[in-house]
Amino acid sequence: MADKLYFTGTIAAIFFSNPSNFYKVILLEVTDTNADFSDGEIVVNGIIGDVVEGDSYKFYGELTNHPKYGEQLKVTTYEKNVPTSGAGLIKYLSSDHFPGIGQKTAEKIVAIFPEHTIDGILDAPERLSGVLTAEKLKAFVKRLSENHGMEKILSKLAKYELPSKINFQIYELYKEDTLEIIKDNPYQLVFDIKGIGFKKADKIAEEEGISATSDARIQAGLIHTVLTNSLELGDTYIEAKELLEKTIDLLESARNVEILSNQVVENINFLLSNGKLQANETKIFENSLYFAEDGIHQRLNKLANRIGETVAADKFNAIIQEVEAVLDIQYDDLQKEAIYKALTQQFFILTGGPGTGKTTVIKGIIRAYAALHKVDLNPDNYTDDVFPIVQVAPTGRAARRMNELTGLPAATIHRQLGLNSDDLEDDFGNDLSGSLLIVDEFSMVDTWLANKLLAAIPPAMTVILVGDADQLPSVGPGQVFADLLKIPDFASVKLNKIFRQGEGSTITNLAHDIKDGQLPPDFMAKKPDRSYIESNAANVPHYIGQIASAWLKRGNDPFDLQVLIPMYKGVAGINHVNQILQNLFNPLEDRLEFAFQDTVFRQGDKVLHLVNEAALDVFNGDIGEITDIVPGKYTESKQDEIVMSFDGNEVVYPRGEWYKITLAYAMSIHKSQGSEFPSVIVPMVSSYSRMLERNLLYTAITRAKQSLILLGESKSFQTAVARQGANRKTYLVERFGVIENEGQASETVENLEVKEDVGSESVTAPETYMLTEDNVMTIDPMIGLVADDFAVFK
Numbered sequence: 075m076a077d078k079l080y081f082t083g084t085i086a087a088i089f090f091s092n093p094s095n096f097y098k099v100i101l102l103e104v105t106d107t108n109a110d111f112s113d114g115e116i117v118v119n120g121i122i123g124d125v126v127e128g129d130s131y132k133f134y135g136e137l138t139n140h141p142k143y144g145e146q147l148k149v150t151t152y153e154k155n156v157p158t159s160g161a162g163l164i165k166y167l168s169s170d171h172f173p174g175i176g177q178k179t180a181e182k183i184v185a186i187f188p189e190h191t192i193d194g195i196l197d198a199p200e201r202l203s204g205v206l207t208a209e210k211l212k213a214f215v216k217r218l219s220e221n222h223g224m225e226k227i228l229s230k231l232a233k234y235e236l237p238s239k240i241n242f243q244i245y246e247l248y249k250e251d252t253l254e255i256i257k258d259n260p261y262q263l264v265f266d267i268k269g270i271g272f273k274k275a276d277k278i279a280e281e282e283g284i285s286a287t288s289d290a291r292i293q294a295g296l297i298h299t300v301l302t303n304s305l306e307l308g309d310t311y312i313e314a315k316e317l318l319e320k321t322i323d324l325l326e327s328a329r330n331v332e333i334l335s336n337q338v339v340e341n342i343n344f345l346l347s348n349g350k351l352q353a354n355e356t357k358i359f360e361n362s363l364y365f366a367e368d369g370i371h372q373r374l375n376k377l378a379n380r381i382g383e384t385v386a387a388d389k390f391n392a393i394i395q396e397v398e399a400v401l402d403i404q405y406d407d408l409q410k411e412a413i414y415k416a417l418t419q420q421f422f423i424l425t426g427g428p429g430t431g432k433t434t435v436i437k438g439i440i441r442a443y444a445a446l447h448k449v450d451l452n453p454d455n456y457t458d459d460v461f462p463i464v465q466v467a468p469t470g471r472a473a474r475r476m477n478e479l480t481g482l483p484a485a486t487i488h489r490q491l492g493l494n495s496d497d498l499e500d501d502f503g504n505d506l507s508g509s510l511l512i513v514d515e516f517s518m519v520d521t522w523l524a525n526k527l528l529a530a531i532p533p534a535m536t537v538i539l540v541g542d543a544d545q546l547p548s549v550g551p552g553q554v555f556a557d558l559l560k561i562p563d564f565a566s567v568k569l570n571k572i573f574r575q576g577e578g579s580t581i582t583n584l585a586h587d588i589k590d591g592q593l594p595p596d597f598m599a600k601k602p603d604r605s606y607i608e609s610n611a612a613n614v615p616h617y618i619g620q621i622a623s624a625w626l627k628r629g630n631d632p633f634d635l636q637v638l639i640p641m642y643k644g645v646a647g648i649n650h651v652n653q654i655l656q657n658l659f660n661p662l663e664d665r666l667e668f669a670f671q672d673t674v675f676r677q678g679d680k681v682l683h684l685v686n687e688a689a690l691d692v693f694n695g696d697i698g699e700i701t702d703i704v705p706g707k708y709t710e711s712k713q714d715e716i717v718m719s720f721d722g723n724e725v726v727y728p729r730g731e732w733y734k735i736t737l738a739y740a741m742s743i744h745k746s747q748g749s750e751f752p753s754v755i756v757p758m759v760s761s762y763s764r765m766l767e768r769n770l771l772y773t774a775i776t777r778a779k780q781s782l783i784l785l786g787e788s789k790s791f792q793t794a795v796a797r798q799g800a801n802r803k804t805y806l807v808e809r810f811g812v813i814e815n816e817g818q819a820s821e822t823v824e825n826l827e828v829k830e831d832v833g834s835e836s837v838t839a840p841e842t843y844m845l846t847e848d849n850v851m852t853i854d855p856m857i858g859l860v861a862d863d864f865a866v867f868k
C-alpha cells in the first residue's frame with residue numbers, strides 16, 4: 075500500500091479561520107513531502123484545530139486541483155512536527171516554546187525519555203520529578219499538552235469515526251479529560267454535545283466494552299426517552315409505565331440484550347432522587363419541562379392575584395365612545411367586555427377564531443389604555459424613556475403584522491428577550507420594560523418559551539395573551555394557550571361572532587364550520603373566494619402544476635401563491651411539490667444552482683427559514699428570496715454561499731448553515747402558523763393518514779386571506795374535520811387545580827431548586843424496589859410513585 079501523502083512544513087500564514095467549524099485555509103512553507111511537488115509553498119485547507127504561525131506541522135491528505143489557485147492539500151489528519159533525533163529534541167525543548175527549560179534540563183529530559191519523548195512525558199510526567207520542581211513541571215506539562223495534547227487526543231478520537239467538527243467540539247469541552255470521559259461514560263456525550271444522540275454514544279460504549287446492562291446506559295436511555303417523547307408527541311411528561319416500556323424497547327433494540335424492568339425502575343428512582351428527572355405521582359418529566367411548567371404556574375399565579383385597576387362604568391363608557399369615534403367602529407358587548415377586562419385585570423386572555431375581531435379589540439385596548447393612563451402613542455416622542463406598550467409574537471411575520479395593524483413597535487419574543495437560538499439551555503434573556511404587554515399568536519408558544527417570557531415580566535406589567543385556541547398547538551412541547559383557557563381564575567373572553575363577512579367572502583365561515591366539526595353542504599361548490607378540486611394523491615402535483623401555470627399566465631406574483639401540506643415525504647408531499655413549483659416558477663435556465671441534500675437552490679427561489687436566529691433578525695417561519703448564489707472561489711469563507719433577503723433584511727449563509735433553510739413554494743401547515751398569504755392551496759389526501767386532523771385543516775384554511783383552493787379527496791377532508799387531535803399530556807392545568815384545592819403548598823420554584831441541590835449533595839440511597847411475581851413494584855413514597863402504576867408487564 076502506498077504511503078499516506080504528507081506535507082511537512084512551517085505555517086507561513088493562516089489565510090482563513092472559521093471558529094465555529096474549525097475550517098482553515100493555511101499557507102505552508104514546505105520542508106518535506108512524499109508528493110511529486112516542486113513548489114516551495116502549498117495551500118492547505120480543511121478541518122484544523124489551533125495551529126500556530128511559524129510552527130512546524132505534518133499534514134496528511136489529498137492533492138486537489140483548484141482552477142484558480144492551483145494544487146492544494148485537502149487535509150484529513152495532521153500532527154505537530156516533532157524532531158525525532160536526540161539533538162533535535164534537546165533544541166526543541168530548550169527553545170522559546172518552553173520558558174524555563176535550558177539546554178541542560180532538556181538533555182536530562184531526553185535521557186529519561188530517549189524514545190517517544192513527547193508522548194512519554196505526557197503519559198508519565200511524574201518521572202521528571204527529579205529534574206524539575208513541582209511548579210516548573212506543572213507549567214512544562216501544561217505547555218507541552220497545549221502544543222501536542224490536542225493532536226494526540228484528536229488522533230485517538232478518530233477511532234470513534236465521529237465527524238471531525240464534533241471531535242473538535244468534544245475536545246473544546248473536555249480538553250485533556252476527553253479520552254477518560256469517553257472511555258468511562260460515553261453517554262455523557264448525549265447530554266453535552268449537540269449532534270450526538272443515544273445511539274451514537276451507545277456504539278462508542280459498546281466499543282469501549284461498557285456493559286449493555288450498565289446503570290449508566292439505562293440512565294442515558296431513560297433521559298433520552300423522556301425528552302424524545304416530549305419532542306415527538308408534544309407532551310410535557312410521560313407516564314412511568316410508558317417510560318419503562320419505551321426505554322426497555324430502546325435499550326433492547328440497540329444492543330442484543332435483555333433488560334430487567336426492576337433495574338430500569340431502580341434507575342428511574344435514582345435519577346429522580348438525584349434531581350436528573352422530576353416526577354409528579356406517576357408522571358415523569360424531563361427537568362427543563364418540569365421547571366418550565368412550574369415557572370409558568372408560579373408566575374401566573376402571582377400575576378393573576380395582583381389587584382388590577384378599578385375603572386368606573388361611566389368612565390369606561392366615555393373612553394370606549396372616544397375610541398370608537400377615533401377608530402370609526404362600534405364594538406359589540408363581548409368586545410367591550412374584552413376591552414374592559416384588559417383595562418382592569420393584570421392578566422387577561424383573548425381568544426377567538428378568524429375574523430371575530432381580535433385585532434380590532436387589541437387596537438381598542440391600546441387606545442383605551444392610552445386614554446386611561448395618559449400614554450402618548452407616538453413612539454418617536456420617547457427618546458429617553460422606553461415606550462410603555464410592548465407587542466410581541468412568536469414569529470417574525472406575526473410580529474410584523476402586529477406592527478402594521480396597530481402602527482406601534484412589535485418584535486418577536488426571541489428578539490425582545492434577546493434569546494439567540496432554539497437551544498434548551500437555561501438562557502432566560504432580558505427582563506422586559508414597559509407597563510402593558512400584548513402577546514399575539516400565543517397558541518404557538520411552547521412551554522419553554524412561555525416560561526421565559528413570563529419570567530421576564532416586571533411586577534407592575536399588565537399582560538394580555540391573544541390567540542386562537544383551535545389552531546395547532548405549539549411545535550415544541552405543551553399547549554400552554556389551550557391549558558390557560560381552562561383555568562377559571564383567569565379573566566378571559568372568547569370572541570365568537572364573525573365580523574368579516576363581506577360580500578362573497580366565505581373562507582372565514584368555512585373555517586368556523588370546520589372548527590365546529592362540520593363541513594358545510596356547499597363545501598365542494600365554487601365560490602368567489604374558494605374552490606374545490608377532487609384529486610387522488612398521485613394527481614395532486616399535476617393539479618398544483620396546472621393551477622400554478624394559470625397563476626403565472628394571469629401575471630400574478632408567484633410568491634403570493636402558497637401551498638400548505640401536512641407532510642414532507644410522498645408524491646403529494648412538500649418536497650415533491652416544491653420541486654414542481656420551483657421548476658415552474660423559477661426554472662434553471664442558464665443560471666447557477668447549488669445542490670444541498672435533496673434540494674437545489676437557485677437565485678430567485680422562495681425560501682423558508684426553519685430556526686430562530688435573533689442575532690440575524692430572521693426567525694422560524696420567515697419567508698425570503700434568494701438574491702444571489704456565490705461559489706466558494708469568490709467568497710471569503712471559501713465555501714459556497716447563498717444570499718437571501720427576508721423582507722429587505724439580507725442574510726448570507728455558507729454551505730454549513732444551509733440546513734436552516736428550505737424551499738417555500740410548498741410548506742408545512744405547522745410552519746405556516748402565524749403567517750397569512752393572499753392565495754392558498756390546501757391538499758388533503760388519505761396518504762397524509764394520521765396527520766389528517768381538525769386543527770391542522772383549520773390552521774391551513776385560516777392562513778388564506780383572499781382565495782383558497784381545496785384539493786384532494788372529499789373523504790380525507792371529512793376524516794380531518796371529524797378527527798380531533800389528541801390532547802397533549804401536560805400538567806399545567808392540574809398545577810393550578812392543586813393549588814386551589816389544597817392550599818399553596820411549599821412548592822415554589824425556589825424551593826424546588828433547593829430540593830434538587832440538597833438531593834445531589836446528600837444522595838439518599840434509593841430504596842430497593844421489589845418486582846414481585848405479579849410484576850408489582852413498591853415505590854419509594856418520597857418520590858410518590860405507587861406500586862400498581864408500574865405494573866406493566868403481562
Ligand SMILES: Nc1ncnc2c1ncn2[C@@H]1O[C@H](COP(=O)(O)OP(=O)(O)OP(=O)(O)O)[C@@H](O)[C@H]1O
Pocket residue numbers: 403404405406409426427428429430431432433434435573574
Ligand atoms: N365590532 C365590529 N363592527 C364591525 N366590524 C368589525 C367589528 N369587529 C371587527 N370588525 C371587522 O371584522 C374584520 C375582522 O376583524 P379582525 O381583523 O380584528 O379579526 P381577527 O380576529 O383579528 O381576525 P384574524 O385572526 O383572521 O386576523 C375586520 O374587517 C374588522 O374591521
